[in-house]
Amino acid sequence: MDLLVQSIVNGFIQSGFFALYAVGLVLIFGVMGVVNFAHGELVMVGAYTVWFLHAQHGVPFLWTILIAIVIVTAIGMAMERFLFRPKRNDPLGGLICSIGVLFILQIAATLIGGDGPSKQVPPPYQGTFVLFESLRIPVQRVFSIAVSLAALVALWLFLTRSKMGWALRAVAQDREASSLQGINTNRISMIAISIGAAMAGLAGALTAPLTNINPHMGHNIIITAFIVTIVGGVGSLSGAVLAAVLYALFHTMVTTYFSATIATISGLLIMVLVLIIKPTGIMGRSVSD
Amino acid sequence: MDLKIENLHVLYNHVTALRGISIEVKSGDFITLIGSNGAGKSTTLRTISGLVKPSLGTVTAQGQRIDGMAADEILKLGIAQVPEGRRIFKDLSVIENLRLGAFTRNNKAEVNQDLHRVFQIFPKLQERQGQHARTLSGGEQQMVSIARALMSRPKLLLLDEPSLGLAPIIIREIGKTLIDINQAGVTIVLVEQNADLALRLARYGYVLESGKIALENDAEHLANNDHVKKAYLGI
Numbered sequence: 001m002d003l004l005v006q007s008i009v010n011g012f013i014q015s016g017f018f019a020l021y022a023v024g025l026v027l028i029f030g031v032m033g034v035v036n037f038a039h040g041e042l043v044m045v046g047a048y049t050v051w052f053l054h055a056q057h058g059v060p061f062l063w064t065i066l067i068a069i070v071i072v073t074a075i076g077m078a079m080e081r082f083l084f085r086p087k088r089n090d091p092l093g094g095l096i097c098s099i100g101v102l103f104i105l106q107i108a109a110t111l112i113g114g115d116g117p118s119k120q121v122p123p124p125y126q127g128t129f130v131l132f133e134s135l136r137i138p139v140q141r142v143f144s145i146a147v148s149l150a151a152l153v154a155l156w157l158f159l160t161r162s163k164m165g166w167a168l169r170a171v172a173q174d175r176e177a178s179s180l181q182g183i184n185t186n187r188i189s190m191i192a193i194s195i196g197a198a199m200a201g202l203a204g205a206l207t208a209p210l211t212n213i214n215p216h217m218g219h220n221i222i223i224t225a226f227i228v229t230i231v232g233g234v235g236s237l238s239g240a241v242l243a244a245v246l247y248a249l250f251h252t253m254v255t256t257y258f259s260a261t262i263a264t265i266s267g268l269l270i271m272v273l274v275l276i277i278k279p280t281g282i283m284g285r286s287v288s289d
Numbered sequence: 290m291d292l293k294i295e296n297l298h299v300l301y302n303h304v305t306a307l308r309g310i311s312i313e314v315k316s317g318d319f320i321t322l323i324g325s326n327g328a329g330k331s332t333t334l335r336t337i338s339g340l341v342k343p344s345l346g347t348v349t350a351q352g353q354r355i356d357g358m359a360a361d362e363i364l365k366l367g368i369a370q371v372p373e374g375r376r377i378f379k380d381l382s383v384i385e386n387l388r389l390g391a392f393t394r395n396n397k398a399e400v401n402q403d404l405h406r407v408f409q410i411f412p413k414l415q416e417r418q419g420q421h422a423r424t425l426s427g428g429e430q431q432m433v434s435i436a437r438a439l440m441s442r443p444k445l446l447l448l449d450e451p452s453l454g455l456a457p458i459i460i461r462e463i464g465k466t467l468i469d470i471n472q473a474g475v476t477i478v479l480v481e482q483n484a485d486l487a488l489r490l491a492r493y494g495y496v497l498e499s500g501k502i503a504l505e506n507d508a509e510h511l512a513n514n515d516h517v518k519k520a521y522l523g524i
Protein backbone atom coordinates (compact mmCIF):
# COMPACT_ATOMS: atom_id res chain seq x y z
CA MET A 1 0.00 0.00 0.00
CA ASP A 2 2.76 2.42 0.95
CA LEU A 3 4.66 1.44 -2.16
CA LEU A 4 1.53 2.12 -4.21
CA VAL A 5 1.06 5.62 -2.78
CA GLN A 6 4.73 6.37 -3.19
CA SER A 7 4.76 5.28 -6.82
CA ILE A 8 1.64 7.31 -7.60
CA VAL A 9 3.38 10.38 -6.21
CA ASN A 10 6.54 9.54 -8.15
CA GLY A 11 4.43 9.10 -11.27
CA PHE A 12 2.92 12.56 -10.92
CA ILE A 13 6.36 14.07 -10.50
CA GLN A 14 7.57 12.19 -13.58
CA SER A 15 4.57 13.45 -15.56
CA GLY A 16 5.95 17.00 -15.46
CA PHE A 17 9.02 15.88 -17.42
CA PHE A 18 6.99 13.78 -19.84
CA ALA A 19 4.72 16.75 -20.52
CA LEU A 20 7.66 19.08 -21.12
CA TYR A 21 9.18 16.65 -23.65
CA ALA A 22 5.89 16.12 -25.44
CA VAL A 23 4.57 19.69 -25.70
CA GLY A 24 7.76 20.73 -27.46
CA LEU A 25 7.46 17.90 -29.95
CA VAL A 26 3.77 18.70 -30.50
CA LEU A 27 4.39 22.43 -31.00
CA ILE A 28 7.16 21.85 -33.50
CA PHE A 29 5.19 19.21 -35.39
CA GLY A 30 1.97 21.22 -35.28
CA VAL A 31 3.38 24.50 -36.51
CA MET A 32 6.19 23.33 -38.77
CA GLY A 33 5.04 19.89 -39.86
CA VAL A 34 8.40 18.40 -38.89
CA VAL A 35 8.94 15.43 -36.60
CA ASN A 36 11.95 16.53 -34.59
CA PHE A 37 13.90 13.34 -33.98
CA ALA A 38 16.60 15.36 -32.20
CA HIS A 39 14.19 16.39 -29.45
CA GLY A 40 15.61 13.90 -26.95
CA GLU A 41 19.10 15.23 -27.71
CA LEU A 42 17.90 18.77 -26.96
CA VAL A 43 16.94 17.50 -23.50
CA MET A 44 20.33 15.78 -23.27
CA VAL A 45 22.13 19.05 -24.07
CA GLY A 46 20.16 20.73 -21.27
CA ALA A 47 21.28 18.02 -18.83
CA TYR A 48 24.89 18.22 -20.03
CA THR A 49 24.90 21.98 -19.55
CA VAL A 50 23.98 21.54 -15.90
CA TRP A 51 26.51 18.72 -15.44
CA PHE A 52 29.32 20.68 -17.10
CA LEU A 53 28.69 24.08 -15.55
CA HIS A 54 27.23 23.16 -12.17
CA ALA A 55 28.78 19.80 -11.25
CA GLN A 56 32.15 20.40 -12.95
CA HIS A 57 32.63 24.14 -12.61
CA GLY A 58 30.49 25.14 -9.66
CA VAL A 59 28.18 27.60 -11.41
CA PRO A 60 25.02 27.97 -9.26
CA PHE A 61 22.29 25.49 -10.25
CA LEU A 62 19.61 28.10 -10.98
CA TRP A 63 21.97 29.95 -13.31
CA THR A 64 22.77 26.76 -15.18
CA ILE A 65 19.05 26.13 -15.74
CA LEU A 66 18.78 29.51 -17.45
CA ILE A 67 21.97 28.92 -19.45
CA ALA A 68 20.71 25.47 -20.51
CA ILE A 69 17.48 27.04 -21.76
CA VAL A 70 19.41 29.69 -23.70
CA ILE A 71 21.79 27.17 -25.30
CA VAL A 72 19.09 24.69 -26.29
CA THR A 73 16.82 27.45 -27.59
CA ALA A 74 19.68 28.74 -29.73
CA ILE A 75 20.22 25.24 -31.16
CA GLY A 76 16.49 24.99 -31.91
CA MET A 77 16.45 28.39 -33.63
CA ALA A 78 19.45 27.41 -35.76
CA MET A 79 17.68 24.17 -36.74
CA GLU A 80 14.64 26.14 -37.87
CA ARG A 81 16.59 28.77 -39.78
CA PHE A 82 19.13 26.56 -41.51
CA LEU A 83 17.37 23.17 -41.81
CA PHE A 84 13.61 23.25 -41.39
CA ARG A 85 12.90 26.52 -43.19
CA PRO A 86 14.73 25.51 -46.39
CA LYS A 87 12.96 22.13 -46.14
CA ARG A 88 9.53 23.60 -45.37
CA ASN A 89 7.74 21.83 -48.20
CA ASP A 90 9.64 18.60 -47.65
CA PRO A 91 8.67 17.08 -44.26
CA LEU A 92 10.74 13.97 -44.92
CA GLY A 93 13.79 16.14 -45.61
CA GLY A 94 13.21 18.01 -42.34
CA LEU A 95 12.95 14.73 -40.46
CA ILE A 96 16.20 13.43 -41.93
CA CYS A 97 17.93 16.72 -41.08
CA SER A 98 16.73 16.34 -37.48
CA ILE A 99 18.24 12.84 -37.36
CA GLY A 100 21.51 14.40 -38.52
CA VAL A 101 21.32 16.90 -35.66
CA LEU A 102 20.66 13.99 -33.29
CA PHE A 103 23.99 12.37 -34.21
CA ILE A 104 25.89 15.64 -34.17
CA LEU A 105 24.68 16.44 -30.65
CA GLN A 106 25.44 12.91 -29.41
CA ILE A 107 28.98 13.15 -30.77
CA ALA A 108 29.43 16.63 -29.34
CA ALA A 109 28.35 15.34 -25.93
CA THR A 110 30.83 12.45 -26.20
CA LEU A 111 33.62 14.87 -27.14
CA ILE A 112 32.87 17.11 -24.17
CA GLY A 113 32.14 14.48 -21.53
CA GLY A 114 33.86 11.39 -22.85
CA ASP A 115 32.16 8.05 -23.37
CA GLY A 116 32.89 6.64 -19.92
CA PRO A 117 30.25 5.88 -17.29
CA SER A 118 27.13 8.02 -17.01
CA LYS A 119 27.54 11.29 -15.22
CA GLN A 120 25.76 12.26 -12.02
CA VAL A 121 24.87 15.68 -10.74
CA PRO A 122 24.57 15.80 -6.93
CA PRO A 123 21.10 17.20 -6.11
CA PRO A 124 21.55 20.91 -5.30
CA TYR A 125 18.52 20.74 -3.02
CA GLN A 126 19.07 18.23 -0.24
CA GLY A 127 16.44 17.04 2.16
CA THR A 128 13.16 15.25 1.96
CA PHE A 129 9.59 16.24 2.63
CA VAL A 130 8.05 13.63 4.90
CA LEU A 131 4.33 13.89 4.31
CA PHE A 132 3.55 10.93 6.49
CA GLU A 133 5.72 8.21 7.80
CA SER A 134 6.08 6.20 4.67
CA LEU A 135 5.66 8.90 2.03
CA ARG A 136 8.85 10.80 1.38
CA ILE A 137 9.48 13.19 -1.49
CA PRO A 138 12.96 14.59 -2.07
CA VAL A 139 12.98 18.41 -2.23
CA GLN A 140 14.76 18.18 -5.59
CA ARG A 141 11.76 16.40 -7.10
CA VAL A 142 9.29 18.86 -5.62
CA PHE A 143 11.33 21.68 -7.13
CA SER A 144 11.33 20.06 -10.58
CA ILE A 145 7.59 19.37 -10.66
CA ALA A 146 6.84 22.91 -9.46
CA VAL A 147 9.00 24.49 -12.18
CA SER A 148 7.59 22.13 -14.85
CA LEU A 149 4.04 23.02 -13.87
CA ALA A 150 4.85 26.74 -13.91
CA ALA A 151 6.33 26.40 -17.40
CA LEU A 152 3.28 24.50 -18.68
CA VAL A 153 0.87 27.05 -17.18
CA ALA A 154 2.89 29.90 -18.72
CA LEU A 155 2.72 28.16 -22.11
CA TRP A 156 -1.03 27.64 -21.77
CA LEU A 157 -1.57 31.31 -20.87
CA PHE A 158 0.56 32.38 -23.84
CA LEU A 159 -1.38 30.16 -26.26
CA THR A 160 -4.85 31.12 -25.06
CA ARG A 161 -4.47 34.73 -23.92
CA SER A 162 -2.05 36.43 -26.30
CA LYS A 163 -2.43 37.44 -29.92
CA MET A 164 0.88 35.71 -30.76
CA GLY A 165 -0.45 32.55 -29.08
CA TRP A 166 -3.61 32.64 -31.18
CA ALA A 167 -1.48 33.18 -34.27
CA LEU A 168 0.62 30.16 -33.34
CA ARG A 169 -2.46 27.98 -33.00
CA ALA A 170 -3.81 29.40 -36.26
CA VAL A 171 -0.60 28.53 -38.15
CA ALA A 172 -0.75 25.00 -36.72
CA GLN A 173 -4.28 24.66 -38.12
CA ASP A 174 -3.85 26.33 -41.49
CA ARG A 175 -0.56 27.86 -42.54
CA GLU A 176 -1.84 29.39 -45.77
CA ALA A 177 -4.98 30.92 -44.25
CA SER A 178 -2.76 32.36 -41.50
CA SER A 179 -0.53 34.13 -43.99
CA LEU A 180 -3.70 35.63 -45.50
CA GLN A 181 -4.32 37.29 -42.10
CA GLY A 182 -0.94 39.02 -42.31
CA ILE A 183 0.75 36.51 -40.04
CA ASN A 184 4.42 35.95 -40.88
CA THR A 185 4.46 32.17 -40.69
CA ASN A 186 8.26 31.93 -40.65
CA ARG A 187 8.31 34.12 -37.57
CA ILE A 188 5.67 31.97 -35.89
CA SER A 189 7.71 28.85 -36.73
CA MET A 190 10.69 30.47 -35.05
CA ILE A 191 8.59 31.19 -31.96
CA ALA A 192 7.24 27.62 -31.91
CA ILE A 193 10.64 25.96 -32.10
CA SER A 194 12.02 28.41 -29.54
CA ILE A 195 9.31 27.44 -27.07
CA GLY A 196 9.66 23.73 -27.85
CA ALA A 197 13.44 23.84 -27.48
CA ALA A 198 13.26 25.97 -24.33
CA MET A 199 10.92 23.39 -22.76
CA ALA A 200 13.36 20.61 -23.76
CA GLY A 201 16.31 22.54 -22.33
CA LEU A 202 14.39 23.19 -19.12
CA ALA A 203 13.40 19.52 -18.83
CA GLY A 204 17.02 18.48 -19.36
CA ALA A 205 18.29 20.89 -16.73
CA LEU A 206 15.64 19.84 -14.20
CA THR A 207 16.22 16.16 -14.79
CA ALA A 208 20.02 16.42 -14.54
CA PRO A 209 20.26 15.87 -10.74
CA LEU A 210 17.72 13.03 -10.90
CA THR A 211 19.05 10.85 -13.67
CA ASN A 212 22.08 9.27 -15.33
CA ILE A 213 23.52 11.66 -17.87
CA ASN A 214 25.10 10.20 -20.99
CA PRO A 215 25.21 10.98 -24.71
CA HIS A 216 22.47 8.41 -25.44
CA MET A 217 19.91 9.48 -22.84
CA GLY A 218 17.85 11.16 -25.58
CA HIS A 219 16.85 7.75 -26.90
CA ASN A 220 14.45 6.94 -24.06
CA ILE A 221 13.22 10.52 -24.02
CA ILE A 222 12.16 10.57 -27.68
CA ILE A 223 10.43 7.20 -27.22
CA THR A 224 8.53 8.62 -24.26
CA ALA A 225 7.70 11.78 -26.20
CA PHE A 226 6.39 9.75 -29.16
CA ILE A 227 4.24 7.52 -26.94
CA VAL A 228 2.78 10.51 -25.10
CA THR A 229 2.23 12.50 -28.30
CA ILE A 230 0.51 9.68 -30.15
CA VAL A 231 -1.61 8.52 -27.21
CA GLY A 232 -2.63 12.13 -26.57
CA GLY A 233 -3.53 12.73 -30.20
CA VAL A 234 -0.96 14.17 -32.58
CA GLY A 235 -1.25 17.94 -32.64
CA SER A 236 -3.21 18.23 -29.41
CA LEU A 237 -1.34 19.99 -26.61
CA SER A 238 -3.96 19.30 -23.95
CA GLY A 239 -4.01 15.67 -25.11
CA ALA A 240 -0.23 15.51 -24.74
CA VAL A 241 -0.37 16.84 -21.18
CA LEU A 242 -3.16 14.44 -20.21
CA ALA A 243 -1.36 11.51 -21.83
CA ALA A 244 1.87 12.57 -20.08
CA VAL A 245 0.17 12.25 -16.69
CA LEU A 246 -1.45 8.92 -17.54
CA TYR A 247 1.66 7.44 -19.10
CA ALA A 248 3.94 8.67 -16.31
CA LEU A 249 1.68 7.01 -13.72
CA PHE A 250 1.57 3.82 -15.77
CA HIS A 251 5.31 3.83 -16.42
CA THR A 252 6.20 4.45 -12.78
CA MET A 253 3.84 1.70 -11.58
CA VAL A 254 5.18 -0.88 -13.99
CA THR A 255 8.76 0.15 -13.22
CA THR A 256 8.12 -0.18 -9.50
CA TYR A 257 6.42 -3.55 -9.63
CA PHE A 258 8.23 -5.06 -12.64
CA SER A 259 11.04 -3.23 -14.43
CA ALA A 260 11.74 -0.13 -16.50
CA THR A 261 12.29 -2.22 -19.62
CA ILE A 262 8.87 -3.86 -19.31
CA ALA A 263 7.37 -0.42 -18.68
CA THR A 264 8.83 0.99 -21.90
CA ILE A 265 7.89 -2.06 -23.95
CA SER A 266 4.31 -1.89 -22.64
CA GLY A 267 4.25 1.84 -23.46
CA LEU A 268 5.25 1.13 -27.04
CA LEU A 269 2.59 -1.58 -27.25
CA ILE A 270 -0.02 0.90 -26.04
CA MET A 271 1.18 3.35 -28.68
CA VAL A 272 0.82 0.75 -31.41
CA LEU A 273 -2.64 -0.22 -30.14
CA VAL A 274 -3.72 3.44 -30.17
CA LEU A 275 -2.43 3.79 -33.72
CA ILE A 276 -4.45 0.77 -34.82
CA ILE A 277 -7.65 1.30 -32.83
CA LYS A 278 -7.91 5.08 -32.48
CA PRO A 279 -5.20 6.79 -34.53
CA THR A 280 -6.45 10.22 -33.48
CA GLY A 281 -5.50 9.54 -29.84
CA ILE A 282 -7.52 10.53 -26.80
CA MET A 283 -7.86 14.23 -27.70
CA GLY A 284 -6.92 14.41 -31.36
CA ARG A 285 -9.17 15.13 -34.29
CA SER A 286 -9.03 13.40 -37.61
CA VAL A 287 -6.77 15.11 -40.10
CA SER A 288 -9.53 15.48 -42.66
CA ASP A 289 -11.35 18.17 -40.70
CA MET B 290 -7.95 50.33 -54.46
CA ASP B 291 -6.86 50.26 -58.09
CA LEU B 292 -5.68 46.88 -59.26
CA LYS B 293 -4.03 46.08 -62.56
CA ILE B 294 -3.13 42.62 -63.78
CA GLU B 295 -1.11 42.44 -66.97
CA ASN B 296 -0.35 39.40 -69.10
CA LEU B 297 -0.39 37.06 -66.11
CA HIS B 298 0.98 33.54 -66.62
CA VAL B 299 0.98 31.04 -63.77
CA LEU B 300 2.33 27.51 -63.62
CA TYR B 301 0.57 25.51 -60.92
CA ASN B 302 2.04 22.12 -60.04
CA HIS B 303 3.82 22.15 -63.40
CA VAL B 304 0.55 22.72 -65.24
CA THR B 305 -0.18 26.03 -66.90
CA ALA B 306 -3.11 27.48 -65.00
CA LEU B 307 -3.13 31.00 -66.44
CA ARG B 308 -2.04 31.94 -69.96
CA GLY B 309 -1.87 35.70 -70.22
CA ILE B 310 -4.65 37.31 -68.24
CA SER B 311 -5.13 41.07 -68.05
CA ILE B 312 -7.66 42.62 -65.71
CA GLU B 313 -8.15 46.18 -64.59
CA VAL B 314 -10.15 47.16 -61.51
CA LYS B 315 -10.85 50.76 -60.55
CA SER B 316 -11.10 51.80 -56.95
CA GLY B 317 -14.59 51.18 -55.57
CA ASP B 318 -15.55 48.81 -58.38
CA PHE B 319 -17.21 45.40 -58.02
CA ILE B 320 -16.03 42.90 -60.59
CA THR B 321 -16.48 39.18 -60.95
CA LEU B 322 -14.57 36.34 -62.58
CA ILE B 323 -16.81 33.51 -63.69
CA GLY B 324 -15.97 30.26 -65.40
CA SER B 325 -16.04 26.55 -64.88
CA ASN B 326 -13.95 24.46 -62.53
CA GLY B 327 -10.27 24.67 -63.38
CA ALA B 328 -10.60 27.74 -65.63
CA GLY B 329 -8.09 29.63 -63.48
CA LYS B 330 -10.37 31.80 -61.34
CA SER B 331 -8.96 30.71 -58.00
CA THR B 332 -5.41 30.84 -59.32
CA THR B 333 -5.97 34.46 -60.33
CA LEU B 334 -7.12 35.39 -56.81
CA ARG B 335 -4.34 33.40 -55.18
CA THR B 336 -1.80 35.19 -57.33
CA ILE B 337 -3.16 38.60 -56.33
CA SER B 338 -3.02 37.68 -52.64
CA GLY B 339 0.53 36.34 -52.92
CA LEU B 340 -0.12 32.64 -52.31
CA VAL B 341 1.01 31.84 -55.85
CA LYS B 342 3.87 33.43 -57.77
CA PRO B 343 3.39 34.21 -61.46
CA SER B 344 5.86 32.89 -64.01
CA LEU B 345 5.25 35.93 -66.20
CA GLY B 346 3.31 39.16 -66.03
CA THR B 347 2.65 41.70 -63.32
CA VAL B 348 0.16 42.55 -60.59
CA THR B 349 0.04 46.19 -59.57
CA ALA B 350 -1.96 47.66 -56.67
CA GLN B 351 -2.19 51.45 -56.36
CA GLY B 352 0.75 51.71 -58.75
CA GLN B 353 2.94 49.35 -56.69
CA ARG B 354 4.16 45.99 -58.02
CA ILE B 355 2.93 43.27 -55.65
CA ASP B 356 3.67 40.08 -57.58
CA GLY B 357 6.53 38.38 -55.76
CA MET B 358 5.57 39.86 -52.39
CA ALA B 359 4.72 37.49 -49.51
CA ALA B 360 1.04 37.01 -48.66
CA ASP B 361 1.38 38.58 -45.21
CA GLU B 362 2.98 41.70 -46.75
CA ILE B 363 0.21 42.00 -49.36
CA LEU B 364 -2.45 41.85 -46.62
CA LYS B 365 -0.77 44.85 -44.98
CA LEU B 366 -1.31 46.87 -48.18
CA GLY B 367 -5.08 46.46 -47.70
CA ILE B 368 -5.80 43.38 -49.81
CA ALA B 369 -7.75 40.68 -47.97
CA GLN B 370 -8.89 37.32 -49.28
CA VAL B 371 -11.84 35.17 -48.31
CA PRO B 372 -10.35 31.87 -49.44
CA GLU B 373 -12.15 29.01 -51.14
CA GLY B 374 -13.59 26.60 -48.58
CA ARG B 375 -13.68 29.37 -45.92
CA ARG B 376 -10.47 28.18 -44.27
CA ILE B 377 -11.44 29.53 -40.86
CA PHE B 378 -9.51 28.35 -37.81
CA LYS B 379 -11.92 25.70 -36.61
CA ASP B 380 -10.30 24.99 -33.26
CA LEU B 381 -10.29 28.67 -32.32
CA SER B 382 -13.32 30.56 -31.08
CA VAL B 383 -15.25 32.91 -33.34
CA ILE B 384 -13.87 35.96 -31.55
CA GLU B 385 -10.30 34.64 -31.82
CA ASN B 386 -10.82 34.12 -35.56
CA LEU B 387 -12.05 37.69 -35.95
CA ARG B 388 -9.24 39.18 -33.89
CA LEU B 389 -6.70 37.26 -35.97
CA GLY B 390 -8.20 39.01 -38.99
CA ALA B 391 -6.91 42.20 -37.35
CA PHE B 392 -3.55 40.60 -36.54
CA THR B 393 -1.47 43.35 -38.14
CA ARG B 394 -3.38 46.21 -36.53
CA ASN B 395 -2.22 47.65 -33.23
CA ASN B 396 -4.84 50.29 -32.48
CA LYS B 397 -7.06 48.42 -30.00
CA ALA B 398 -9.84 51.01 -29.98
CA GLU B 399 -10.17 50.87 -33.76
CA VAL B 400 -10.12 47.07 -33.78
CA ASN B 401 -12.87 46.95 -31.16
CA GLN B 402 -14.87 49.44 -33.21
CA ASP B 403 -14.54 47.22 -36.29
CA LEU B 404 -15.49 44.20 -34.23
CA HIS B 405 -18.66 46.04 -33.25
CA ARG B 406 -19.25 46.85 -36.92
CA VAL B 407 -18.91 43.24 -38.16
CA PHE B 408 -21.21 42.11 -35.35
CA GLN B 409 -23.77 44.58 -36.71
CA ILE B 410 -23.39 43.06 -40.16
CA PHE B 411 -23.49 39.48 -38.81
CA PRO B 412 -25.46 39.53 -35.52
CA LYS B 413 -25.30 35.73 -35.31
CA LEU B 414 -21.56 35.86 -34.88
CA GLN B 415 -21.94 38.03 -31.82
CA GLU B 416 -24.22 35.44 -30.24
CA ARG B 417 -21.69 32.74 -31.00
CA GLN B 418 -18.45 34.63 -30.36
CA GLY B 419 -17.23 32.29 -27.62
CA GLN B 420 -17.95 29.07 -29.53
CA HIS B 421 -15.37 27.05 -31.39
CA ALA B 422 -15.71 27.89 -35.06
CA ARG B 423 -16.13 24.21 -35.94
CA THR B 424 -19.49 24.13 -34.14
CA LEU B 425 -20.99 26.69 -36.54
CA SER B 426 -23.15 25.91 -39.56
CA GLY B 427 -21.72 26.27 -43.07
CA GLY B 428 -23.34 29.65 -43.59
CA GLU B 429 -22.10 30.95 -40.25
CA GLN B 430 -18.59 29.71 -41.04
CA GLN B 431 -18.72 31.65 -44.30
CA MET B 432 -19.76 34.71 -42.31
CA VAL B 433 -16.75 34.22 -40.03
CA SER B 434 -14.51 34.03 -43.08
CA ILE B 435 -15.91 37.26 -44.56
CA ALA B 436 -15.96 39.03 -41.17
CA ARG B 437 -12.37 37.94 -40.51
CA ALA B 438 -11.30 39.49 -43.83
CA LEU B 439 -13.17 42.71 -42.99
CA MET B 440 -11.32 42.94 -39.67
CA SER B 441 -8.16 43.88 -41.57
CA ARG B 442 -10.00 46.96 -42.92
CA PRO B 443 -9.31 45.99 -46.53
CA LYS B 444 -9.42 48.41 -49.43
CA LEU B 445 -9.68 45.45 -51.80
CA LEU B 446 -11.61 42.31 -50.91
CA LEU B 447 -11.05 39.10 -52.87
CA LEU B 448 -13.74 36.45 -52.47
CA ASP B 449 -13.32 32.88 -53.71
CA GLU B 450 -16.61 30.99 -54.12
CA PRO B 451 -18.38 32.39 -51.06
CA SER B 452 -21.68 30.75 -52.10
CA LEU B 453 -20.27 27.23 -52.29
CA GLY B 454 -22.37 24.70 -50.37
CA LEU B 455 -24.77 27.24 -48.87
CA ALA B 456 -28.56 27.31 -48.86
CA PRO B 457 -30.19 29.84 -51.26
CA ILE B 458 -31.50 31.99 -48.42
CA ILE B 459 -27.98 32.31 -46.93
CA ILE B 460 -26.54 33.07 -50.37
CA ARG B 461 -29.02 35.94 -50.77
CA GLU B 462 -28.04 37.29 -47.36
CA ILE B 463 -24.32 37.13 -48.16
CA GLY B 464 -24.97 38.74 -51.56
CA LYS B 465 -26.68 41.70 -49.87
CA THR B 466 -23.80 41.99 -47.45
CA LEU B 467 -21.28 42.14 -50.29
CA ILE B 468 -23.19 44.98 -51.92
CA ASP B 469 -23.23 46.86 -48.60
CA ILE B 470 -19.50 46.32 -48.17
CA ASN B 471 -18.88 47.58 -51.71
CA GLN B 472 -21.07 50.63 -51.16
CA ALA B 473 -19.03 51.42 -48.06
CA GLY B 474 -16.10 51.91 -50.45
CA VAL B 475 -14.38 48.52 -50.53
CA THR B 476 -13.31 47.34 -53.97
CA ILE B 477 -14.45 43.77 -54.60
CA VAL B 478 -13.22 40.98 -56.87
CA LEU B 479 -15.62 38.03 -56.66
CA VAL B 480 -14.85 34.59 -58.05
CA GLU B 481 -17.95 32.43 -58.50
CA GLN B 482 -19.16 29.30 -60.21
CA ASN B 483 -22.64 30.57 -59.47
CA ALA B 484 -22.59 32.90 -62.48
CA ASP B 485 -26.19 33.95 -62.03
CA LEU B 486 -25.47 35.31 -58.55
CA ALA B 487 -22.14 36.85 -59.54
CA LEU B 488 -23.53 38.74 -62.54
CA ARG B 489 -26.38 40.14 -60.44
CA LEU B 490 -23.98 41.45 -57.79
CA ALA B 491 -21.06 42.74 -59.85
CA ARG B 492 -20.85 45.72 -62.16
CA TYR B 493 -18.37 44.17 -64.60
CA GLY B 494 -17.46 40.60 -65.36
CA TYR B 495 -14.77 38.46 -66.95
CA VAL B 496 -15.36 34.95 -68.27
CA LEU B 497 -12.35 32.67 -67.83
CA GLU B 498 -11.88 29.61 -70.01
CA SER B 499 -8.76 27.40 -69.87
CA GLY B 500 -6.62 30.05 -68.25
CA LYS B 501 -7.59 32.84 -70.65
CA ILE B 502 -10.18 35.57 -70.68
CA ALA B 503 -12.81 34.48 -73.18
CA LEU B 504 -15.17 37.41 -72.70
CA GLU B 505 -15.46 40.58 -70.66
CA ASN B 506 -18.19 43.15 -70.41
CA ASP B 507 -20.63 44.89 -68.10
CA ALA B 508 -22.34 42.26 -65.98
CA GLU B 509 -25.76 43.02 -67.49
CA HIS B 510 -24.45 42.48 -71.00
CA LEU B 511 -22.67 39.27 -70.03
CA ALA B 512 -25.88 37.96 -68.48
CA ASN B 513 -27.58 38.45 -71.86
CA ASN B 514 -24.74 36.99 -73.91
CA ASP B 515 -25.78 33.79 -75.70
CA HIS B 516 -22.57 31.92 -74.91
CA VAL B 517 -22.71 32.88 -71.21
CA LYS B 518 -26.39 31.96 -71.04
CA LYS B 519 -25.77 28.55 -72.53
CA ALA B 520 -22.50 27.67 -70.81
CA TYR B 521 -22.88 29.26 -67.37
CA LEU B 522 -26.46 30.26 -66.67
CA GLY B 523 -28.10 27.08 -67.88
CA ILE B 524 -30.73 28.95 -69.88
